[in-house]
Amino acid sequence: MTKRTRFDLWTFVLMGAWAILLILLVWPLSSILKASLIDNATGAFSLAHYVDIFTIKAYQRAIGNTFIAGFGGMAGALVLGVTLAFVTTRFHIYGRAIIQTLAVVALVSPPFIGAYAWIVLFGASGVIRKGLASIGIAIPPIYGVAGVILVFSLKFFPHVFLITSGALAAINRSVEEAAESLGVPPWKRLFTVTFPLILPAISASALLTFVLSIADFGTPRIIGRDFNVLATEAFNLFSGEVGGNPGMASALSIVLIVLSMIVVFGQRWILRKNVYYSNLIKKPERQRVSGLKSVGLHVLAYTIVLLGALPAFIVVLFSFRRTSGPVFQPGLSLQSYQKVIATVSDPIWNTLLFSSIAVVAIVISGTLIGYLISRRPSVATGSLDALLMIPYIVPGIVMGIAFITRFNDPPLALTGTGLIIILAVYVRRLPYSARSVAAALKQVGPNLEDAAVSLGYSPGRAFLKVTVPLIVPGILAGALMSFVTAMNELSSSLVLYVGRTITMPVRIYLSVMDGEYGTASALSSILLAMTVVAVYAAFHLSGRKESALL
Amino acid sequence: MAELRIQGLAKSYRDVRVLESIDLTIASGEFFTLLGPSGCGKTTLLRTIAGFQQQDRGEIIVKGERIDPKPAHKRDIGMVFQDYAVFPHLTVAENVAFGLKARSLPKSEIEARVAESLKMVRLDGYQSRLPAEMSGGQQQRIGLARAMAIRPTLLLMDEPLSNLDAKLRIELREDIRDIQRRLGITTIYVTHDQEEALAVSDRICVMNKGHVEQIGTPFEIYRHPVRRFAASFVGTMNFVPATLDGGKLVVGSQSLPFPALPKSGPPELAIRPENVILTRQEAQGEAISLRGEVRKVTFLGREAHYTLRTEVGEIIAQVMDPSADFIAMEGQGIDILLPLAKCALFDADGDLVSMGKQAR
Numbered sequence: 001m002t003k004r005t006r007f008d009l010w011t012f013v014l015m016g017a018w019a020i021l022l023i024l025l026v027w028p029l030s031s032i033l034k035a036s037l038i039d040n041a042t043g044a045f046s047l048a049h050y051v052d053i054f055t056i057k058a059y060q061r062a063i064g065n066t067f068i069a070g071f072g073g074m075a076g077a078l079v080l081g082v083t084l085a086f087v088t089t090r091f092h093i094y095g096r097a098i099i100q101t102l103a104v105v106a107l108v109s110p111p112f113i114g115a116y117a118w119i120v121l122f123g124a125s126g127v128i129r130k131g132l133a134s135i136g137i138a139i140p141p142i143y144g145v146a147g148v149i150l151v152f153s154l155k156f157f158p159h160v161f162l163i164t165s166g167a168l169a170a171i172n173r174s175v176e177e178a179a180e181s182l183g184v185p186p187w188k189r190l191f192t193v194t195f196p197l198i199l200p201a202i203s204a205s206a207l208l209t210f211v212l213s214i215a216d217f218g219t220p221r222i223i224g225r226d227f228n229v230l231a232t233e234a235f236n237l238f239s240g241e242v243g244g245n246p247g248m249a250s251a252l253s254i255v256l257i258v259l260s261m262i263v264v265f266g267q268r269w270i271l272r273k274n275v276y277y278s279n280l281i282k283k284p285e286r287q288r289v290s291g292l293k294s295v296g297l298h299v300l301a302y303t304i305v306l307l308g309a310l311p312a313f314i315v316v317l318f319s320f321r322r323t324s325g326p327v328f329q330p331g332l333s334l335q336s337y338q339k340v341i342a343t344v345s346d347p348i349w350n351t352l353l354f355s356s357i358a359v360v361a362i363v364i365s366g367t368l369i370g371y372l373i374s375r376r377p378s379v380a381t382g383s384l385d386a387l388l389m390i391p392y393i394v395p396g397i398v399m400g401i402a403f404i405t406r407f408n409d410p411p412l413a414l415t416g417t418g419l420i421i422i423l424a425v426y427v428r429r430l431p432y433s434a435r436s437v438a439a440a441l442k443q444v445g446p447n448l449e450d451a452a453v454s455l456g457y458s459p460g461r462a463f464l465k466v467t468v469p470l471i472v473p474g475i476l477a478g479a480l481m482s483f484v485t486a487m488n489e490l491s492s493s494l495v496l497y498v499g500r501t502i503t504m505p506v507r508i509y510l511s512v513m514d515g516e517y518g519t520a521s522a523l524s525s526i527l528l529a530m531t532v533v534a535v536y537a538a539f540h541l542s543g544r545k546e547s548a549l550l
Numbered sequence: 551m552a553e554l555r556i557q558g559l560a561k562s563y564r565d566v567r568v569l570e571s572i573d574l575t576i577a578s579g580e581f582f583t584l585l586g587p588s589g590c591g592k593t594t595l596l597r598t599i600a601g602f603q604q605q606d607r608g609e610i611i612v613k614g615e616r617i618d619p620k621p622a623h624k625r626d627i628g629m630v631f632q633d634y635a636v637f638p639h640l641t642v643a644e645n646v647a648f649g650l651k652a653r654s655l656p657k658s659e660i661e662a663r664v665a666e667s668l669k670m671v672r673l674d675g676y677q678s679r680l681p682a683e684m685s686g687g688q689q690q691r692i693g694l695a696r697a698m699a700i701r702p703t704l705l706l707m708d709e710p711l712s713n714l715d716a717k718l719r720i721e722l723r724e725d726i727r728d729i730q731r732r733l734g735i736t737t738i739y740v741t742h743d744q745e746e747a748l749a750v751s752d753r754i755c756v757m758n759k760g761h762v763e764q765i766g767t768p769f770e771i772y773r774h775p776v777r778r779f780a781a782s783f784v785g786t787m788n789f790v791p792a793t794l795d796g797g798k799l800v801v802g803s804q805s806l807p808f809p810a811l812p813k814s815g816p817p818e819l820a821i822r823p824e825n826v827i828l829t830r831q832e833a834q835g836e837a838i839s840l841r842g843e844v845r846k847v848t849f850l851g852r853e854a855h856y857t858l859r860t861e862v863g864e865i866i867a868q869v870m871d872p873s874a875d876f877i878a879m880e881g882q883g884i885d886i887l888l889p890l891a892k893c894a895l896f897d898a899d900g901d902l903v904s905m906g907k908q909a910r
Binding site: 445447448450452454457459462466469470 | 625627635652693
């Protein structure tokens with residue numbers, strides 16, 4: 001038997017991929033693990049920070065609140081998302097395209113815009129709250145746990161909606177008819193047949209919303225007020241408003257990572273067997289209903305998506321209002337935009353520049369790594385694939401802290417540069433790109449390349465002529481979605497920015513914190529417009545598949 | 551025209567031997583089928599000839615020249631795939647032209663060959679369609695036209711019909727056979743469907759567990775299997791346990807004179823259902839007669855299958871053009887004759903034992 005080891009392009013890609021992940025992922029994260037285990041003052045090994053977590057009330061409260069936010073956001077998103085998915089896949093609803101568009105708007109608008117918009121409506125000086133107060137109805141401001149859960153639910157339900165609709169549309173109708181013929185009434189069938197079949201999809205989206213909720217920094221920070229979660233607590237301790245405690249911030253970051261990890265692996269363990277394959281011979285059909293039931297279903301569906309998309313409308317609307325400091329005045333004006341262009345246009349250019357560079361890097365390396373994972377299976381690529389899971393469970397704020405502690409000093413002193421912001425976004429989004437390319441390649445199937453080879457094309461040319469044209473639309477759609485998330489990245493940029501390298505999300509966040517709502521609205525609207533353009537293009541390229549947006 | 555010789559071809563995956571020293575000679579223009587159950591190594595053998603897999607040992611020789619050191623794309627072999635492998639981003643005509651472009655033929659030549667190939671598979675008029683708009687059968691016709699257009703020295707087909715429904719399968723297999731005859735192209739065809747193999751092949755190679763069980767014409771494989779595996783895999787075969795006892799062959803309570811076998815172990819008597827006789831009339835020549843009970847009758851139109859319970863186990867008999875009262879036979883006793891001239895005897899190793907009485 002002869003075994004030839006070839007040193008080709010892919011060997012270099014493999015080595016390069018390992019180098020990138022070791023330098024940009026393992027090395028920075030090891031710094032926070034190390035920082036969490038040493039005493040801030042003496043530099044000696046110490047478990048003091050972890051002991052503190054279990055003895056100091058504030059940290060325990062942060063952990064508790066993180067769970068509340070995670071489960072609250074998850075529960076809210078599940079209720080809204082599954083309901084909407086069920087109504088739109090099983091009943092004839094007018095304007096399904098509108099519903100889907102609104103859900104996508106809610107999906108792609110940055111979460112801190114949501115928090116901010118709800119404050120504009122129901123905050124201390126909220127428009128609706130004041131309006132209600134003037135007619136004698138007093139409601140408390142939205143700050144705190146209720147606000148956080150509300151924003152998470154309305155922000156993350158589109159994930160649940162899109163994943164669950166896909167699963168519901170893939171249930172063979174004969175299976176449900178079989179249940180009916182066996183004497184199971186429709187309402188009971190829902191719980192004994194339909195829900196168990198879509199359980200994998202529901203739990204996958206539940207996991208996703210939980211991890212997104214506990215990783216989110218902007219929402220609890222803006223609307224939570226004294227509702228501290230691990231992400232905000234870690235940021236406070238790190239940014240050092242009260243002296244700074246990098247060791248403690250690192251320990252809390254580790255706790256946050258471990259929490260995400262438990263959820264991710266727990267979900268995988270629970271679902272390790274519950275994947276159902278069914279042949280889709282008879283597609284489910286939408287039931288036509290009329291009268292009151294139809295009205296009720298339409299009201300339900302439209303209420304959910306309109307509430308989800310409301311923040312986007314609010315910021316656009318309010319960006320055209322006259323302001324005087326934090327207070328909106330009657331009448332329309334472009335003064336907020338004038339102010340943005342005159343004084344804070346840097347963030348716009350920074351955002352576009354950083355996101356573009358990051359996306360180009362992500363697309364090139366993600367495509368190569370994705371190919372490696374799906375077409376060159378080996379121990380080295382398998383462990384690379386496992387390593388690529390890490391960014392899914394590391395919240396942006398933690399990645400930011402890890403980057404700034406590791407790249408503050410030589411050999412790689414990057415603090416204060418635009419590069420460090422780009423690299424943080426790059427390593428966070430790389431896995432999404434690599435894995436989507438790997439998935440796309442698995443769909444193309446090696447037989448197509450074999451066919452080209454048998455027709456006289458060398459393997460390299462076969463890849464270029466057959467595989468690349470087939471996966472390019474997917475790669476471009478993925479690139480645009482990476483661009484969207486890169487533009488909207490707040491948490492890691494907030495830790496890593498300096499005056500020169502400020503980005504739009506950071507600027508919006510600071511404006512909201514300073515009460516400059518006019519500036520915040522105008523900037524948010526510009527960000528939203530850029531996002532919508534990119535999403536529309538991605539949607540178009542991917543053949544109008546909503547799943548491309550996840 | 552190309553003759554193919556395979557000598558001592560062997561391949562293993564880790565510890566599993568998937569091909570054990572295969573020797574084959576395929577004549578120029580022959581339609582040669584590799585037949586066997588899944589995992590028998592037929593697809594591995596085909597993909598090794600194509601160059602998608604590398605053998606551990608052995609040689610592949612086409613027209614007197616070894617092709618196995620060449621990479622797949624230089625072997626000039628047309629391949630048709632089970633899942634069609636039609637390029638979904640190219641039109642029908644572009645699919646067929648794909649291999650011609652790699653050969654940098656002049657444009658007019660490419661157009662002429664595309665038109666000719668599509669006409670051959672009865673897809674003229676579909677040039678500018680995309681494969682997604684076409685049925686499975688039409689997609690496989692594209693695959694066939696694409697492989698034929700390059701006028702390869704060898705045509706390989708990997709279960710090309712198994713994703714199609716029964717009616718299309720028969721229609722397309724006839725077309726494949728006609729086109730292959732017309733062009734006289736040396737073809738190796740892989741299938742697990744024995745009926746398909748019998749219908750299209752010049753010769754069949756029955757494979758099992760990585761080695762060749764028997765090579766022969768469809769008639770030889772069906773009528774004169776030399777291995778028990780080939781007998782059982784191709785068509786239906788009754789196996790009746792027998793014993794050899796001091797110069798006698800004992801089946802049930804009957805014994806016939808029979809020369810002693812060098813090998814020990816109980817042999818088995820094999821007979822096709824259509825050779826089992828269910829009447830009271832005497833069989834011509836020697837026969838084993840058994841008494842049985844009709845357990846079940848299955849009516850299939852031009853024939854009926856009788857499931858019979860006998861002292862030597864279950865026997866299936868086939869009766870052509872059954873009469874109206876066939877169903878009434880269920881539960882009744884019947885006399886069964888197994889004419890020795892139509893029987894084969896396999897020893898405990900599965901090898902055919904000569905009975906000296908087989909009609910050729």
